[in-house]
Amino acid sequence: MVYGALHRQQNIPVAIKILSGTRARQARSIEAFRNEVRSVAGLSHPNIIMVLAHGEVTRRASKMSDGELVMGSPYLAMELATGGSLAQITQPLPWQDIKHVLLILLDSLAHAHARGVVHRDLKPGNVLICVNDDVRPGLKLSDFGIATALDWLTDTGKIDRVSGTLHYMAPEHLLAHWRDLGPWTDLYTLGCMAYRMASGRLPFQGKDGGNLMRAQVSQQPPPLESQLPLPAGFDAWVAKLMAKDTRQRFQRAADAAWSLIALGSINDDTPSVLKDIQASGSTGHNSAELNTLHFSRTTPRLEPVGQHLAQDGGGIIIRQGGAPVPSTWERPIPPSPPMQLVGAGLGLYGLRSIPFVGRQRERDSIWQALRAVHLNSAAELLLVEGAAGVGKTRLVEWVCERGHELGAISVLKVADQREGPTAALRFMVARHLGATDLERYEVKKRVERFLGTQDANQVQPLTEFICPATPLERRDARGWAPLETADQRYAAIRAFLIKTTRERPALLWIDDVHGKNDALGLALYLMRHRQTNAIPVLIVATVRDDILTDNPVAAARIDAVMKLRGTARLQVGPLSVREHAELVQTLLGMEETLIAQVVERTMGNALFAVNLVGDWVERGLLEVGPSGFEIREGANIGLPQEVRIEWGTRINKLLEEMPPDAHEYLEAAAALGLDVDLTDWRRVCPRHPTRHAEEIRRELVERLMVQRLARPMKSGWSFVNAMVRECVEQRAIEAGRHKTHHSRCASLLRIRQRNGERHLAGRLGKHLVVIGEWDEAIDSLLRGIDEMQRVEGQRAALSLLATCHDAMEAANLAESDERWGKLWITRAGMLRQLLRFHQALRWSNKALQTARRFGWRQVMPESLREQGLALIGMKQPADAAQYLEELEGWAAEEQRVDLLAHAHRALGVIAAQHNPARANLLFDRALNEYDLVDDEVGIANTWCDMVKHLHLPEEDKERLLRQALQIFQRQQRPRNTAFCWNHLAECARQRGDLKSAEEGYIRAIQLGDLTGDDVSVEQLNLSLVHLRRGLFLDANRWAEAARATLERAGRKNLLAGAHAALMACVAVSGEWAAWKHHLQALESLLRKTKFVNPDLAWTLQLAGNLALRNNEAGRALQAYRLARIQLEKLGEDEKLAEVLARIKRLVDP
Structure with a gap:
């Protein structure tokens, strides 16, 4: 039963599906239902319905519904589709509609299959239509076997009964041969749907019950006939989908899509039926670009694919084998779900797939290695190295999913170590064959089916590898031969790989290879024999840098493999600031300041960011604010427990047998920050004159390096990631020493400031916050925010701004204290530079109104300026001019030449749109005024505005930009420097110097990566x-x-x-x-x-x-x-x- 409902917090309509019936409420059925929900919640595709929540009907809900909702019934909440489903369309569809729907469904299925999810109940009624008034318009594939999950397994794990729609059920599904289910099962069902869409009738129309079951298992449907034109070969394409033998079907959605596109176009003026439905909504025509099956830009056009096509019966072209390996993995980036849906589905955050951002170089490296394997038909090995949490496993997982989606690879993953040294490889092979937990004679049948032969010489070694014979079986077996050596086992696996790679290359993934000796032995075997036994397999092994230090045997074996030909290393480091900010943003859609805090705290470590946000979700610390998710007021945002345990254990091991002083020295280092300057560290460490402090610190650093908890840097060393540092900080808090450490750090920074050192205010402010010296902390933080904006960019400064805000609240700062206004106006300027104009206007308006109320003389003019600049960004020049002219009058009255310059420069930008002569005059006035106050950055910014907004000769543009570039580089303004490089590249592009243009754009992009700017x-x-x-x-x-x-x-x-x-x-x-x-x-x-x-x-x-x-x-x-x-x-x-x-x-x- 499906009910419409309203999500109270997000105020959006949702659908609630409740599974009724006694069977649905049984414990094992509910567990099966939960497992299905967990799988589907991990899918993220524009044409797959978004699951929002699940649970069981409570006693209270049952009572309030007068028993209509039965207590204990499982339910599923999902996005609402109000346009019905494809089941309502019964007439034959024109070719443009058929192809459109089929490609969308194949695209969705490719995404699901690559993540191990088989639908099992595909039918027109489960293809929903979200209309334009729904949250995400378009076709939506729903009900991924949710109902059938309840009917699969008995308590013993055997098939009890099957359910589904008989007219759309594949033979193996109907016969409950669950080991034979796979992507091809959904493709059979899709064939039935394609038959109906083209002909207007079901493949076995008129049959029911036993007759229908027999027809689905053993009969061919009548020839496909349609009243509307279809391309030649479409009937054979459908027949291949509906082959009774799973091995005769397309094996991947990508294979089917590739062949469908290869059928080409036809001349057909039949109006679209789906467009008729669009009168009340959208079927996805406006988003027809495939998100998953996005083949390479350099892949040849599909019509003349030549070697990829073969004749099939009656001269009809049907493609054999798998889809080709595209030259690139790239695809369109699908839009993120609306914030309302994300908020409604917040409870399933832990089940969602982690978004993948950045890593262009790393993805390219693996993909090109994969193509080399495909082209050369020879094994290669890529060792992916990096620190804990940087995203090695997620990188390889993503490549596996992407390769599977495109039909480019078969994925083989060596699972975590099971019983015995050879169990992991055995399980990998058995799982691929559907032969897990079987008796030996059953394994033999599965091997025979896989190899396509009953030849004992071929069948016996692989059978023996998967399920070694018992003594009794050895005595009774004819020709039995044990696999006594590792090479014999590896030879059996080689035979398995030869068969697996017949249609497409394989990616053999060995995660954490240091702990999988047998898998490492297989890799060594395959690489030694790569020339004599050519197999298109790419072995991708991941390893943590720090683990090899404690495992010299594994390190030596890995080094031995890496000396062979065909091997390469790929180092994975932390994400760049921009990539990390993008990852954090895509996790949930958080408010900009919170994004900046997470980025600063997790320092490019993707796993830490994911775990930290997940911990907040689990503890209910997030709430929706006007600009995204925010932390609830007063929430404790300490380290997640699993992080504390993991890294705390390693730190304890590090400090074993070291004197107590070492504990305090390490805590002092953590107080200094992620990077530890040796001179600073020496000065803030507790002084123990009778002890050998230098020797202790030297040994401590050596241990940190050996255990990969730190890495060297020019002036000292750095914690390997922010998690280690936070764990050490937590130790100091628990020991009651953290304030002492931070007080010493603050004293050090005060001395350095008095000696003329710059850019220390932010650091000093954070130390002062810890020790509770609020007034000085707030003033330092406000100065630090300004410094950080100039040097490190807006996102880094936003994090410091959040610290300052918290400090002001903790200090119970009076409402009339002008520092509130300074904070708000600073925030407005930062948001404006991040192009968040509406948010910027909200904060500048708050500052302006409060400044008028309390007479804040410093904040008033800056508020007027920010109001004007935000409105310029919002394309409201008339409103902007009012505020800027008020600023001009205020500055003239107060004789503030600097503010006059700001006003004239901004008014020049407005005038440039309709009155270039007045704009020139205003810009000249601004330049003179900036010169009077020795503001060379103001001068450079005015030059940049002139370049951007006035129609200057190209040589004048370049001259001004190069002058501005020198100033910005001298003043360490990376954001402004990027602007100059971009516009210098524009000048080069206009004059045809494409090489210089490319260099300029790349420099600008690199600077943006450093600062996190757009x-x-x-x-x-x-x-x-x-x-x-x-x-x-x-x-x-x-x-x-x-x-x-x-x-x-x-x-x-x-x-x-x-x-x-x-x-x-x-x-x-x-x-x-x-x-x-x-x-x-x-x-x-x-x-x-x-x-x-x-x-x-x-x-x-x-x-x-x-x-x-x-x-x-x-x-x-x-x-x-x-x-x-x-x-x-x-x-x-x-x-x-x-x-x-x-x-x-x-x-x-």
Whole structure:
């Protein structure tokens, strides 16, 4: 039973599915149901329904419903789809609709299958339609075997009975052969759906009960006939899906999708049936780009694939084998679920898949190794090394999932060590064959089925490896031979790998290889025999740097393997600031200040960030604020318990047999921070003159290095990650020594400040907070925020701002204290520079109103300025001018030349839109005023505004930018420096110097990575450079990265440019579904924004040219017409004439 409901906290409608019946309430059924929910909750795909919560009906709920809801019945809450399902469409569909639905379902299934989830109940009624008024419009695949999960297993683990819809059930499902279930099971069901969509009738229409079951198991459906045109080969494609033998079907959703696309297009003017439904909603036509099955930009067009196709019966083309390995793993980045859905599903956070961000180099390295294996048919080994928590396992897991989605690889994972040294490999093979927990004679049957032979010479070794014979079985068996040596076992596995890699290469994943000696032995065997026994298998082994220190035997064996040909190492370090911030943002969608705090606290360690946020969710510490999730007031955000235990144990081991002084010295180091300068450390350590302090510290550092808890740096050493440091800090708190340590650190920093050292205010403020010296702490923190903004960027400074806010609250600062206003206005400026204009306006307005109320003379002008700048960012120049003119009057009255300069510069930006002469005058006044107060940064910023907003000659632009660049570099302003590099690259691109342009954009992007700033503009510009050079794969990579960021930020003008660039990219590979998606998105954005830009016009013209080169005149015309509109508005008559001529030739050939 499905009920509509309202989520009270998030105020969104949801659907509640309640499974009734006595059987559903049995303990084992509820456990099976929970297991299914856990699996489905880990899926994240635009066309898979989002699970929000699950549980059992309570006594109270049952009573309130007058017994309609039976107590103990399992329920599932999910996003609501109000448009019905595909079951309501009974007539035959035109080809465009069939192909559209099938590709969306194959895309969704590929995502699920790669994560080990088989649907098992696919049917039209489980393909829901979310209309435009729903939270996420589009087709949504739902009910992943949730109901059938209750009917699978008895208490002994055997099949009890099956349930499902007989008209859509695969033979192995109907016969309860659960060991034979896999992706192909869902593909059989999809074949039944495809048959119905094309013909308007079921494959075995009119049959029911036993007759229908027999037909599904052993009969072929009647020939597929349709009243509407279908491409040649579609009936054979459906027949392959519906083959009775699982081995004769497509094995992956990607295989089926690849062959479906290869059928090509047909001329059919039949109107879309799905568009009729769109009158009340959307079926996903507006998001038709595939998110999972996004084949490489350099993959050849699908029609002439040649060697990938073979004749099948009657001259019909059906592809054999697996989908090819694309040249890249890249795909469009799907939009994040709306915050309301994330909030509604917060209780399942621990089950959600961890989003994957960054690691471009590492992903490329593994993917290219995989392609090399495929091309050379020879084994290779890649050792992935790195510290604990940096994301090695998640990296390899992601590659396995991505490769499986694309049908590019078979994934074999060596599980954690089980009983006995060979058990892990044995389990890996048995699981792949569906032969776990079987008697030997049953294992033999599974091996025979897998190998496709009953030849004892081939069957016996693999059977023996999976299930070694008992003494009795050895006596009775004919020709039995034991596997007495490791090489004999490995030879049996080699035979298994040869068969497994017949259709596609394999990725053999050995996680934590240092603890899997037998798997390491297999790797050594395969690499030694890679030339004589060529097998396309990529062995990917992960290892923690610190573990090898304690395991010299494993280290020696790994070194022995790595000396062989075909091996390589891949070092994985912490995420960059920008990547780490992106990861934290995608975990939940938190408020900017909280993101900054998590980034600072976890220091690029992805696992720490995931565990920390998960701990907050589990303890109910998060609540939805106006800008995202925030920490509840007064919440204790200490370390998660499992982190404290793991690292605390290692620290205890480190300090074993060391004198008590070592404990205090380590605590003092942790008080200093993540990086420990040796001189500073010596000064803040407790003084024990009679003891050998230097020797103790030297031994302590040596132990830290040996146990990989620290790494060397130029002036000292650094804790290996923030978790180690926090654990040491916790020890000091428990011992009552932490305030003493921080007091010494504060004293040291005060001395260094008095000696003229800069950029210490933030550090000093944090130490003062710990010891409770609130007034000095707040003043230091406010200065530190300003310093940090300039040197390290906004995100780092936001974290310090949160510390300052907490300190002000802890100090019970009076409401009238002007430091509140300084904090708010600083926050407004930081949010503005992060392009969060609405949030910035909220804080600047709060500061302004409070400044008027209490007469805050310092905060008042800054509030007026920030109000104006935020409104400029929101494209409200008239409102902005009011505040800036008030600032101008205030500054003139107070004779504040610096504030006059700020006002004139901002007013110049506004004037540049409609009155360039006045803008020039205002900018000149600002420059003179900045010069009077010796503000060279103000001068440089004015030059940059002139470059950005005035139509200056190119040589003047470059001159101003290079002058500004020198100032920003001298003043250590990375954000401003990035601006200069980006615009210098723009100048180079305009004059055709593409090499210099690329270098400039990359420098700007690298600076953004360091500061965590948005680099989407630079990414989009770099994609344009690659388009001009004909490097479409690189262009796609940067345009897609820019699109994802711009979409999240709501920057619609530039987003239009990203979609145009992606149109050009997909025109090269002929991915016309993606073309349609980008075209529709672009048209919608241009209608809303009226955006006009020369680069946009050029990109659209290029997209038209590329479409025409692929004989797609209609699509070329679409791009040319948009380019014409741009050029008309730009007044580019010469270029317009060229486009009009092309349009005329296409319309009137």
